[in-house]
Amino acid sequence: MRKVKMSMGFLLMCQMLNAQETQSLMEGSGKIYVVLATVLAIYFGVILFLTIIERKLSNLERQIKD
Amino acid sequence: MIKHWWKILGALLVLYAFVAGLLIPLKPGILDVSPEMAKGGSKITLDINAYNAHLSQAKEIGIWLKMDSVHFVEGNNIRILSDNKLKTDFQLPYWKSKESAKEMTLILDNEIDGYSLLPGAVQLTYGAPDTSGISSNQWLPAINGQLHQKEGLTFPYRNILYETIRNLFYHVPLWFAMLIILFASMIYSILFLSKKNQKHDHAALALAQVGILYGILGLVTGAIWARWTWGDWWSFDVKQNMSAVAMLIYLAYFVLRSSFEDYEQEARISAVYNIFAFATLIPLLFVIPRLYDSLHPGNGGNPGFGGEDLDNTMRMVFYPAIIGFTLLGIWLANLAYRYLNLKERFLDRYDN
Structure with missing residues (x-):
């Protein structure tokens, strides 16, 4: 369920990015915000990976304790 | 501290790629x-x-x-x-x-x-002299004087791309790093098949997880870049399609792993699958896109990022970024690997 919500959120984000204002922001300043979006995507991807390991580790710790 | 040198190096190189890649100005x-x-x-x-x-x-x-x-x-x-x-x-x-x-x-x-x-x-x-007109304007045979060269470090200026030429340090190294990491994963799968050491299987799985993370990030960053340069998130470019297919093949690897009851069987069959998955990756990413028209540089008759596009200033950031993202990926895989080892050790002891 959470994954469905996450992908819905991603689609919504894409929709927002299509808006006119965002368009002019991304096209302006030599398109530097496209680079920013790319860097942020990588950042959140790595954080997501760390969060998954973190959660798995916590589960394991709990199971070992029980 | 000393045995962690490669993690520190990886973190520093990625930091360098971010700082230098974003701060060096674009040529006017x-x-x-x-x-x-x-x-x-x-x-x-x-x-x-x-x-x-x-x-x-x-x-x-x-x-x-x-x-x-x-x-x-x-x-x-x-x-x-x-x-x-x-x-x-x-x-x-x-x-x-x-x-x-x-x-x-x-x-x-x-x-x-x-x-x-x-x-x-x-x-x-079209514009020609009318009947009375006397031509007063002539072509010059050459530029009078010398053109100037820009001094200092700059990245090349390209129309349409503009600042997004910097994405070369983030989007492309992810794919290079993915390839290295998935290659390592395949090597561990071969090692597992020949030595039957469970740890090799864990390493192969952990590396494949990071490989797929990098692959998906490569697709996402590519889509963002494409949206504002090629005009759409997904242009059904042959390289885009083939890398998506490659990602699906690797996703099937995880589905395959989770579909077994017996660990021995899971490890053996998925190791074989992993070897074949990597074998299909190479033609999907490097052979097929070259045979068809592609928007990607270096494919389908397009010139690669090279020559004037990948100049020495870009190389100064591009190559360290590849090493940095690879080491960071190995670090992430190392965490996943240690988790898998711990799980195996403790859950076996407590469950049985």
Whole structure:
């Protein structure tokens, strides 16, 4: 369920990015915000990976304790 | 501390790729001009929009329209409006072909920014002397004076790409790193099949997890880049499609792993699958895209990022970024690997 919500959120984000204002922001300043979006995507991807390991580790710790 | 040197190196190289990749300025260039079309023999005032330029501080500004290597016309009466805007007048020579207009390249030169070009800036359309007219405007055979070179570190200026040329340090190294990491995963799968050591299987799984993370990030960053340069998130470019197929093949690896009850069987069959998955990855990413038309550089007759696009300043950031993202990926895989080992050790002891 959470994954469905996450992908819905991603689609919504894409929709927002299509808006006119965002368009002019991304096209302006030599398109530097496209680079920013790319860097942020990588950042959140790595954080997501760390969060998954973190959660798995916590589960394991709990199971070992029980 | 000493045994963690490669993690520190990886973190530093990624940091370097972010800082240097974002801080080194773009070489000045020409965004656009208006009008984009002019009649031969007419006098036009050209509005020029430059990027990253220092026109109001420059002292020796030269502007030319170039038809070919021996036909130039010089702009006169240059009025500077701001650092990036100026107006100039051109007295254009005649153009006597009614059938075809001629594209002219704009050359903008000054001592601070060096010279920049805008190919196809102005189209010269038909215009011949009327019966009474005496031709006063002539092509110059060459540019009078020397063009300047920009000094200091800059990244190349490319129309349409502009600042997004920096994505070369983030989007491309992810794919390179993914390839190295998935290759390592395949090696561990082979090791597992020959030695039957569970730890090799864990390493293969952990590396494949990071590989798929990098692959998905590569797809996402590519889609973002494509949205504002090629015009759409997904252009059904052959390389985009094939890398998506490659990702699906690897996703099936995880589905396959989770579908077994017996660990021995799971590890053995998924190791074989992993070897084949990597074997399909190479033709999907490097052979098929070269056989068809692709928007990606270096595919389907497109020139690769090389020569003037990947200049020495870009290489200075690009290669460290590849090493940095690879080491960071191995670090992430190392965490996943240690988790898998712990789980195996403790859950076996407590469950049985």
